[in-house]
Amino acid sequence: MVSLHKVEHGGAANDSAASEEPPAGTCAETPPAALNAALGAMRAAVRTRPIPDIETRRTWLRALERILLLHEDEIAQSIAADFGGRSRHETALAEIFATVSAVRHNHRHAKRWATKDRAITALHLLPGRTRIIRRPLGVVGVVSPWNYPVHLALVPAAGALAAGNRVLLKPSELTPRTAALLRRLVADHFDPDVFRVVTGGAETGRAFSRLPFDHLFFTGSTEVGRRVAAAAAETLTPVTLELGGKSPAVVLGDADLSLTARRLAFGKFLNAGQTCVAPDYVLAAPETASRLAPLILRTVEERFGGDHGADDYSCIISQRHFDRLRALVEDAVARGAQRHQPVGFSGAQGRRFPPTLLTGVTPEMRVMQEEIFGPVLPIVALGEEDRFAAFIGERAHPLALYVFGKDKRAVDRLIAGTQSGGVTVNDTLWHMAQDDVPFGGVGESGMGAYHGERGFLTFSHQRAVFEQSRMAGTDLLHPPYGRTFSRIVSVLKRFA
Numbered sequence: 326m327v328s329l330h331k332v333e334h335g336g337a338a339n340d341s342a343a344s345e346e347p348p349a350g351t352c353a354e355t356p357p358a359a360l361n362a363a364l365g366a367m368r369a370a371v372r373t374r375p376i377p378d379i380e381t382r383r384t385w386l387r388a389l390e391r392i393l394l395l396h397e398d399e400i401a402q403s404i405a406a407d408f409g410g411r412s413r414h415e416t417a418l419a420e421i422f423a424t425v426s427a428v429r430h431n432h433r434h435a436k437r438w439a440t441k442d443r444a445i446t447a448l449h450l451l452p453g454r455t456r457i458i459r460r461p462l463g464v465v466g467v468v469s470p471w472n473y474p475v476h477l478a479l480v481p482a483a484g485a486l487a488a489g490n491r492v493l494l495k496p497s498e499l500t501p502r503t504a505a506l507l508r509r510l511v512a513d514h515f516d517p518d519v520f521r522v523v524t525g526g527a528e529t530g531r532a533f534s535r536l537p538f539d540h541l542f543f544t545g546s547t548e549v550g551r552r553v554a555a556a557a558a559e560t561l562t563p564v565t566l567e568l569g570g571k572s573p574a575v576v577l578g579d580a581d582l583s584l585t586a587r588r589l590a591f592g593k594f595l596n597a598g599q600t601c602v603a604p605d606y607v608l609a610a611p612e613t614a615s616r617l618a619p620l621i622l623r624t625v626e627e628r629f630g631g632d633h634g635a636d637d638y639s640c641i642i643s644q645r646h647f648d649r650l651r652a653l654v655e656d657a658v659a660r661g662a663q664r665h666q667p668v669g670f671s672g673a674q675g676r677r678f679p680p681t682l683l684t685g686v687t688p689e690m691r692v693m694q695e696e697i698f699g700p701v702l703p704i705v706a707l708g709e710e711d712r713f714a715a716f717i718g719e720r721a722h723p724l725a726l727y728v729f730g731k732d733k734r735a736v737d738r739l740i741a742g743t744q745s746g747g748v749t750v751n752d753t754l755w756h757m758a759q760d761d762v763p764f765g766g767v768g769e770s771g772m773g774a775y776h777g778e779r780g781f782l783t784f785s786h787q788r789a790v791f792e793q794s795r796m797a798g799t800d801l802l803h804p805p806y807g808r809t810f811s812r813i814v815s816v817l818k819r820f821a
């Protein structure tokens with residue numbers, strides 16, 4: 326689908342900021358007046374062209390695809406520089422492949438999603454006709470986090486553009502090189518009133534979330550999500566909140582433990598645990614837990630032990646985040662947990678935090694109170710499998726739930742007895758990496774969803790249109806109300 330022409334005519338190179346990239350490692354702050362001006366320009370564009378046709382939207386999506394495919398190396402280098410070390414392979418999988426796949430899915434299906442308009446007309450309104458128009462909302466604001474700084478910026482943008490919206494994006498200040506790169510690439514490939522990137526930290530984020538967007542799409546922590554929702558409430562801006570939380574991995578007694586260990590280790594140590602849907606902790610019966618721990622440790626040693634695989638193990642985003650993880654582990658050890666790390670882990674230079682298993686974990690430990698968001702995996706040994714659903718239910722609804730086990734009925738019981746944004750059975754992460762199922766949290770892990778058609782709907786207004794016929798039964802319901810009215814209403818009540 327890649328072709329080499331610039332998107333939309335008349336697009337003067339996006340914003341002057343392309344030439345004002347900040348010094349490496351810092352993030353340029355877009356001043357509030359510039360935020361307002363950017364939104365104002367997009368609004369004006371929406372007024373002149375409120376419903377871009379499908380071919381235009383596809384051109385936008387092709388431009389996103391070009392950004393990803395033509396600049397893959399630059400993207401990988403800037404993310405690696407921001408992290409102080411990020412596996413190139415993980416970037417290829419999670420930032421490039423997964424995002425291209427989402428962009429193409431939107432490209433492939435946008436026409437069908439946009440023209441789906443069938444609705445069943447209620448009996449009492451026949452022979453009138455009803456349809457639903459899926460109309461772009463207008464201008465969508467996207468605030469994205471640092472952990473997958475391209476994927477989590479461009480996948481929501483793709484959904485919003487496919488639905489015919491203009492997009493203003495504010496990436497995280499913790500990946501400043503990638504934010505500056507996105508700003509430049511988007512400026513090179515898009516007209517500034519179609520898609521534009523502004524940069525800055527929490528202050529810019531605050532100003533951004535106060536803008537009267539037609540929709541605000543936020544991905545980040547639950548704590549900041551609360552603030553974003555409060556700010557958006559002032560302008561009655563609808564929000565989607567893609568948040569975090571502690572996603573449990575439940576390992577039932579009949580699970581294939583060596584397969585479970587390998588798949589758990591993949592989900593936990595990808596991007597060094599800095600993944601919103603990473604399994605946060607393991608819940609298992611004591612006997613299962615004690616057999617599982619050495620298998621996970623062996624897997625981690627095979628993958629990351631010695632010199633082997635150091636390049637495939639990503640760094641922690643900042644020293645502050647690194648120190649926080651160390652404090653979590655030390656708190657657990659001080660309260661009686663056992664720490665297990667691979668022998669000879671040599672990736673420990675820089676901010677590579679050793680993959681760490683914790684056993685003997687209890688709920689009061691900090692590691693069980695906060696989202697870990699790093700390569701630390703507590704294994705909680707809980708007496709009876711019947712208690713697992715209650716243990717999960719006593720805590721905030723997680724973004725993901727993982728269940729490992731062979732007995733389908735036991736697995737389904739656990740799914741039915743718990744609540745979570747999504748579920749993967751006998752593996753980790755993969756429910757999220759699909760383009761046609763909704764992705765989003767529930768309760769404290771988020772509100773709303775995106776991906777595929779669900780994303781298209783998030784970024785559309787579903788407008789009901791009823792066309793009355795010349796002869797209409799409802800004309801008989803006008804006042805003055807009399808016997809005809811009463812008869813019709815009693816018939817309607819019977820058949821409703």
Ligand code: NAD
Nearest residue numbers: 469470471496497526527530531545546549567568569601
């Ligand atoms: P964060 O909440 O600190 O920051 C996210 C974004 O919000 C950044 O762009 C930041 O500049 C901006 N921001 C900060 N303060 C703001 C404010 N007061 N108003 C508006 N914007 C503000 O999150 P983070 O540290 O970048 O990301 C980690 C968190 O994100 C974890 O909790 C993780 O679980 C969650 N997360 C969720 C998903 C998901 O899809 N559900 C994906 C990735 C990360």
